[in-house]
Amino acid sequence: MxxxxxxxxxxxxxxxxxxxxxxxxxxxxxxxxxxxxxxxxxxxxxxxxxxxxxxxxxxxxxxxxxxxxxxxxxxxxxxxxxxxxxxKDVMPILTLEDLDVVEKISRVDPQVIKACNELGITDMSKVFFDGWAIGVDERWGFERRLQQALAYYRTSPLDNQYAHPLDFTVIADTEREEILSVDIRTVNGERTPVSMKEHNYLPEFAETNQYKFDVLKPISITQPQGVSFKMSGREIHWANLKMHIGFNYREGLVLSDIRMRDPYDSSNKDRKIFNRLSVVEMFVPYGSPKSPHHKKHAFDIGEYGSGFMANSLKLGCDCKGVIQYLDAVLNTSTGAPLLIENAICIHEEDNGLLYKHTDFRDGRVISARDRKLVISQILTAANYEYAFYHTFTLDGTYKLEVKLTGMLNTYCLHESEESAPFGTEIADRLDAQNHQHIFSLRVDPEIDGSNNSVIQSDAVPADIPAEQNPYGNGFMAKKTTFKTAKDGAASYCHETSRTWDIVNPNIVSAVSKKPVGYKIVNSQCPALLAKPDSVIAKRGSFAQKSLWVLPYRDYELFPAGDYVCQSTGDHHPENLTISDWVARDEPIENTDIVCYVQFGLTHFPRTEDFPIMPAEPVSVMLRASNFFEKNPALWVPPSELDEDSSSTNANSGIGRDRVQGKSTLGSKL
Amino acid sequence: MxxxxxxxxxxxxxxxxxxxxxxxxxxxxxxxxxxxxxxxxxxxxxxxxxxxxxxxxxxxxxxxxxxxxxxxxxxxxxxxxxxxxxxKDVMPILTLEDLDVVEKISRVDPQVIKACNELGITDMSKVFFDGWAIGVDERWGFERRLQQALAYYRTSPLDNQYAHPLDFTVIADTEREEILSVDIRTVNGERTPVSMKEHNYLPEFAETNQYKFDVLKPISITQPQGVSFKMSGREIHWANLKMHIGFNYREGLVLSDIRMRDPYDSSNKDRKIFNRLSVVEMFVPYGSPKSPHHKKHAFDIGEYGSGFMANSLKLGCDCKGVIQYLDAVLNTSTGAPLLIENAICIHEEDNGLLYKHTDFRDGRVISARDRKLVISQILTAANYEYAFYHTFTLDGTYKLEVKLTGMLNTYCLHESEESAPFGTEIADRLDAQNHQHIFSLRVDPEIDGSNNSVIQSDAVPADIPAEQNPYGNGFMAKKTTFKTAKDGAASYCHETSRTWDIVNPNIVSAVSKKPVGYKIVNSQCPALLAKPDSVIAKRGSFAQKSLWVLPYRDYELFPAGDYVCQSTGDHHPENLTISDWVARDEPIENTDIVCYVQFGLTHFPRTEDFPIMPAEPVSVMLRASNFFEKNPALWVPPSELDEDSSSTNANSGIGRDRVQGKSTLGSKL
The missing domain is CATH 3.10.450.40 (Nuclear Transport Factor 2; Chain: A,)
Structure with a gap:
């Protein structure tokens, strides 16, 4: 081991x-x-x-x-x-076993049955309950291990329940297996009838010829010589890159000891880049102010765990090509090992042009193709699916791309209500509410060693006398080195195309005379829209900034706290959050630091997102910035020396007739 | 035809x-x-x-x-x-033939020879001149058809000249083939010696074993049944989508009549989406205020033409798989046809997950794979390369991705100078200056017909009384319909995750009760950093906003003017720019409109960008938004019905030993 x-x-x-x-x-x-x-x-x-x-x-x-x-x-x-x-006064994550409890006990609870009967539902085997952590509920505290359950109906076992949301939620004690309350939401004193219209997407419901099998011809992706990486236990070697691939119930994928053999460093040693990368939190606050929707603000990682929710992946469905899978072994409630086969997918993808240049005089052209190493996992958080693709490319870039898919959270609309402005009516009387997804990528950098700093870089017009800038075209990167944790709490600024360089101030590039670094490129980081003094903003305080920089401390990992379920957002001495860490305002310059990079999106649902959402990507990137002395991928054989025999011409060009010349650029290629 | x-x-x-x-x-x-x-x-x-x-x-x-x-x-x-x-008082684009002139006449000009001799260069066959349009030069007006030439040295015919920039520029009259001036830039009265250090990347210079041939194993992409699209002349049919693929010397690729068969529209007619899409301008202002660099602000499309600069593409180098090429036929200066073979590439790519969902109770999983149709061209603008990928995916999204690669524009540093803050020293005494790339995508929408409006959408906290928003979580999209062209001059706002819906206000979705539309998602749109009253900002006024919305007028296409070379930014009655069009402040609501969408990036060069830049992507997207009544890709057979026989397992899982349980999510997949 x-x-x-x-x-x-x-x-x-x-x-x-x-x-x-x-x-x-x-x-x-x-x-x-x-x-x-x-x-x-x-x-x-x-x-x-x-x-x-x-x-x-x-x-x-x-x-x-x-x-x-x-x-x-x-x-x-x-x-x-x-x-x-x-x-005391904390609650651990809800496991899938815990979430199963609420469905089991709800179906047989007299109050729940009564709530269903009033809607005309008598067959309780057709009622389904999605267990959720409870956002806020003042009625109970830490004397109860709480869950809320959102209720749905299915007309048949595989029917899409999100087409039939019921107008009540159930509050349960997970450990005592008791229903604490059935909260029925009435509108003008009335119940909202359940919509019985079906909206399905599984093949079992496909009408004849719904699927078109002849439209898309197969694309085969093969690697006749196998993959380009080697696994040594859980350590992967690919191109000049090495790292360790870990996994746990909470963060899911953890990448450690990320380092690269620098082709221009004569010492032939690996250069350290990151000590550890993982996604440590994810916040999904919903934007409808009507009760009970304020309780829907999920911390999917802190409340359920990326590992516990991991999918078992499948060849050709989740990724194509030659795939290396790793299993995950977690635990059951009895302490037995629990296997998730193929929880981690490792594969390569062609990534288009790595570089290209043509000399316009003589047509001498050079190009090379880029390659991705993708280490991924997909998780199911009740209705939503999140696919995490940790991606490395040959130019030294690390990019985390997340694809969001799965099902919208839906709610029934009473005839007197409309969805706008807090949601979209995505099918008849079916409301999908506005929400945000804010992820926190924890980057423990190790840029050529452990002592690092973060420099904020803002693109600004040159602030110099007019005679030094006669045409007004001067612009520069204004650099601000963060000194303490309060400085390091930063928001993205669009107007200055803000980026942040994680640098090693002790190692200055001999070429650029700038410290070696990696640049955080993070423009997809929406502001948290809940009011700053709201319980939502307090519980999810990490989501209030695009970046936090803190000194490294062992076992400080989770910005919404080690224990997120039922957290209040108030200070708890044994369950600190990023607000506590930042309040210390410790030095973060030229020391061992950790960055929390928030990114995500604000989702106003569309009809196109129903009954199953097309995947929507969102990403954040860390790019080498004066880290290598030149393009680190010059060792990649250019395409002219690396014949691709698999690509073929569909057929000849269209539009060519009696042409006398050829373009300079085109003629000599 | x-x-x-x-x-x-x-x-x-x-x-x-x-x-x-x-x-x-x-x-x-x-x-x-x-x-x-x-x-x-x-x-x-x-x-x-x-x-x-x-x-x-x-x-x-x-x-x-x-x-x-x-x-x-x-x-x-x-x-x-x-x-x-x-x-009168306009100049057309500089063709590649025009650009050749300056190199030819410079090499034999006595003043140029003298300027080279002073640097110790006597062999003029080793001096190369990149012709550029002139940004600003007060010495001449429209009595001369001007060019500037940036001078470089090569130690041998294929040597990388950008490692050896010379300290002077040449101004020439293109038509009279005269050198007007040799502008030597002295520092403290001294010339700057040419750096003779070579920085090459072509295989001719590769030292033994520089290339590693055994590191990356081949990835073969094949389509044994051929492509999924059909060409009928220059009209393409793919999946439910149809469009016409045009090409001209200036815009390069032009996509017209983009329409889609709506799987949920019983009339079985194609629905119109866009009348015409093309990239109509590109602005690259450099940020060094020192003379002569203020003259470097290239309008690559308006000054040279995306078509004239188009590369002839090559199988497996530019794109992989089964490729459909189209030729371009342009003209020579004698009026003869000029062929660019394979100027346009059309191909498909697997695009990962289209959607996925797993029922966490029973493990029933469904997923389907997405597909891209990519219509692309690549152009060479002297040192820089731009690859344009017009991409359509099965969920109805259009994305324009541009990859920037090629060579940095370089300049020599005198020993008394340093690059900072207006550039980066990317090799010994070699300065690469800060610059921006701002593209203008012209979208002529036709959302279910020609009468469209644009609604700005800002994500904002709910502005309602506290008792209606007791938990402070309410948020919504604030909608602003643009009435006139001055309203439609809009900047991106990060704080509100601003987007813009192009809608047909006359056609309201029966499901969502919102007008059918396509959403412009454009967050990568840096502000122009030149001073607002500068000649740079006047000439490139289109780059001052992220979006412009104007009424459609025939032959109003180019926001920096039909004639950009030598333009001053002042009003010219026969060469209008977007400033003129906006000044009319005409109605843009529920009428035939055109949108100019600016996107791009601010580039602070890195050592990694030398001697040849790793491709950097930037993109803008238009997504269906309550246009289809549900996910428009439900006709795509899910992966379980569409066996992928090409993907293979690299080897068995790691870490599995004596496991007794399986996860709910994993076990039944």
């Missing part, structure tokens, strides 16, 4: 066995995961021949039938519990 | 023969192109059985040895000159 590898199935079983043996009461295992070694210890081992870090697991357990939360650290070498810490 | 097809070689020859016969003096043909029929005439023919539009050519000619500019219209049916119009 490498030191960053996820727990093996055996280690998960060992952990639960050890914990069970040392617990006075029966426990439910919420999560069992690798406790990564403290950074200093790991780095000493990795870089300086220090001792091998001890392998430990961290478990969150709930004594059965209670709402207590206990963190247990197990030393997997000594096979002993090292710490057992109860944390 | 269809009515929008480019002139054939025969028609070009006919045109030049007719013009030559009716001209008193010898003429040089600047351009010969199709004069598209007036819209009303074309639409009457297309939609209402009106008479067939007469086919006409429009030529710009220059009486030999003069700087006069004459527009000649030829009726290709009657074979007669219909109009002959001299236009």
């Amino acid at each position: 490498l030191h960053l590898d996820p727990l093996s199935a055996a280690e998960i079983s060992q952990t639960s066995t050890i914990i069970r043996a040392s617990s006075k009461s029966e426990v439910k295992f919420n999560s069992i995961t690798l406790l990564e070694p403290p950074k200093a210890e790991y780095v000493a081992f990795r870089d300086a021949g220090g001792p091998r870090p001890t392998r430990r697991s961290l478990s969150i357990v709930i004594p059965r039938g209670t709402q207590q939360v206990v963190e247990v650290t197990v030393n997997l070498v000594s096979q002993k519990v090292e710490s057992w810490r109860e944390i | 269809l009515h929008l097809d480019p002139l054939s070689a025969a028609e070009i020859s006919q045109t030049s023969t007719i013009i030559r016969a009716s001209s008193k003096s010898e003429v040089k043909f600047n351009s010969i192109t199709l004069l598209e029929p007036p819209k009303a005439e074309y639409v009457a023919f297309r939609d209402a059985g009106g008479p067939r539009p007469t086919r006409r050519s429009l030529s710009i000619v220059i009486p030999r040895g003069t700087q006069q500019v004459v527009e000649v219209t030829v009726n290709l049916v009657s074979q007669k000159v219909e109009s002959w119009r001299e236009i």
Whole structure:
């Protein structure tokens, strides 16, 4: 086992066995995961021949039938519990097993049955409940482990329930398996009838000839010589790049030790770029002010976990070509290992032009093709799907692209209501509400070492006397180095095309005389639209800025807190959030830092998003910026030396007749 | 010939023969192109059985040895000159033949030779001159057809000249083939020595083993059943989409009559989306205020022409898969047809997930793959390369992606100078200056007909009483319908995630109750950084806004004017710009409108951009927005019914050992 590898199935079983043996009461295992070694210890081992870090697991357990939360650290070498810490007034994530509870108990609850009967629904096997964490509900606190359930109807087992939302929600205690309330939303004192119109998309419902099989001819993508990367355990080597691919129940994919062999560095050593990359939070606040919709603001990573929600992927459906899959092993509530086969997909894609230039005089042309390495996972968060593509290209760029697809969250409209302005009527009497998706990418940089700084770069007209700028064309990048964490809380500025350079101020490029760096390019980062003093904005305070820069601290990972479920947004000494970290206002210049990069989109639903949404992409990028002394991909053979024998000509050109000349640019290519 | 097809070689020859016969003096043909029929005439023919539009050519000619500019219209049916119009104080684009002139005459000019000798250069065959339009030069006006030439040295014929810029520029009269001035830039009264250090990237210079041939394994992309589109002349049919593919010397690619068969429209008619799409201008102002760099602000389309600069494309190098090429036929200065073979590339690409959803209860999963239709061209503008990819996907989205590559414009640094803050030293004593690239995409919409409006949409917190928004989460799209052209001059707003809906206000979606529309998504649109009163900002006034909306007028196409070379930015009654069009402030609501969408990027060069730039993408998108009554791609067979037999598994999963459970999400897929 490498030191960053996820727990093996055996280690998960060992952990639960050890914990069970040392617990006075029966426990439910919420999560069992690798406790990564403290950074200093790991780095000493990795870089300086220090001792091998001890392998430990961290478990969150709930004594059965209670709402207590206990963190247990197990030393997997000594096979002993090292710490057992109860944390008050917090709630751990809701696992898929937890979410199943609410559907099970709702179907048989008399109040729920009554609420359905009033709508004319008597067959409770046709009523489905999507369990959600509860955004805000003042009626209960941490004495209950809460869930809310959104109710839907299906006309048949595979029918699309999002076409038939019911007008009530159910509040449940997950641990005691009790229904606490059935909240019926009446309009003018009336119930809203359920829409029985079907809107399906599964082939079981396809009418004859709905699918057109002859329209799109197949595109085959093959790699007759296999893939260009090598796996050594969970470490991948591709082109000049190396990294470790981890996975856990909460962050899902974790990329560590990202480094690159610099073709121009004669020392032939790998250069460090990032210590660790992962998506640590995702916030989806809905924009309808009407009750009960204010409760819908999901923290999908902090409340459910990217790992627990991971899809098992399938060849040719999720990605094409030659695919390397990795499994994920997580845990069940009994502490047994839980397998998600093919949870991680690793593959390459052609990425179009890497570069091209033609000399217009003689037509001498050179071009090369770029290549992507894509490490991806897809998760299902009740109705929504998120596909995360961590992408590396030959020019040294890292890009995280997220594709959003799946199903809109829908609600029924009473005849006296209309969707506008807080939503769109995406089918008859079916409301899809405005919402935002704000992701937080945690970047632990290591640009040529651990001491880094962040320099904000704003494109501005030159502020110099007119005689030095007679034509008014002068412009420059105004550079601001962040000194402390409060400086490092930054918003994107469109007017200055703002970017941020993560640099190593101690290593200046011999060529450019600028510090070596990687540039954060992040323009798709909508402002949080909830009011700044709202509970939504307090709970999701991380989403208020495009960038946060903080000093590195071990185990500070999650900007909305380690425990997000039922969080209030108020200060909790054992459940700190990014607001607490920033308030310390510690130095962030020329030290070990961490960046939280927020990006995402504001979604005003369209009819085209129903009954299943076309994937919508959103991305953030980190580009080498004066890091390499020149284009780092000059080793890639240009196309003229690397014949592509698979591409073919569809047929001859159209429009050519009795032409006497040829263009300079065209003639000699 | 269809009515929008480019002139054939025969028609070009006919045109030049007719013009030559009716001209008193010898003429040089600047351009010969199709004069598209007036819209009303074309639409009457297309939609209402009106008479067939007469086919006409429009030529710009220059009486030999003069700087006069004459527009000649030829009726290709009657074979007669219909109009002959001299236009004063304008200059047409510089053709590649024109640009060759300056290199030829500079090499033998005594002043130029002297300027080179002073730098120790005696072999003039090693000195190269990139001809450019002149940005601003007060010394001459329209009595001269001006060019400036940037001077470079090559140590050998294929050596990269951009590593050896010389410290002077040459000003020439293109028509009289005279050198007007050699402008030597001295620093502290001294010349700047030419850097003789080579920075090459062509295989001829590759040292042994520089290229690594075994690192990237081939990716083969094949379409065993051929492409999914059909060409009928220059009309393409793909999936539900149809359009005409035109091409001319100035705009390059022109897409017309873009329409789509709506799977949910029982009338089975094509629905109109766009009348015409093309990139009509591109502005590249440089940001160094030092003379002579203020003269470098290129209007690549208006000053040189996307068509004239088009590359002849090559299988597997520019695009992979099964490729349909179209040739372009332009003209030489003698009026002969000029062939650019394979100027246009049409191909399909797999585009990843079209949609996906998994029911978390039972694991029922559905997904389908998206497909791109890409219509592209690549052009070389002296040092820079621009690749334009007009892309359509199955969800009805149109995206224009531009990839920027090629060579940085470089200049020599005197030993007393440094690059910062107006550039980056990208190699020893080699300055690459800050610059911007601002493109203008002209969208002539036809959303379900010709009468359209534009509605600005700003995501804003709900401005309603607190009791109606108790949790502060309410937000909405504030809608502003543009009434007149001055309203329609809009900037992007990041804080509100601003978008613009092009709608047909007369056709309201039965489902959403909103007018049918297409949304302009354009966040990559940097502000022009030149001072607002500068000649740069006046000449490139179109680049001052992200969007302009204007009423349609025949032959109003080019926002920086029909004649951009040597334009001053001042009003010229026969060479109107977008400033003139907007000043009319005409109604733009519920009428035939045109949108100019500006997008691009601000480039602070990096060492990684040298000696040849990795392609940098930038894009703008138009998405269906309540145009279709639901997801328009439900006809695409889902992956489970459309087996992909080409994808393969690299090898088995890593990390699986003694696992007892499987995840709900994973187990039943």
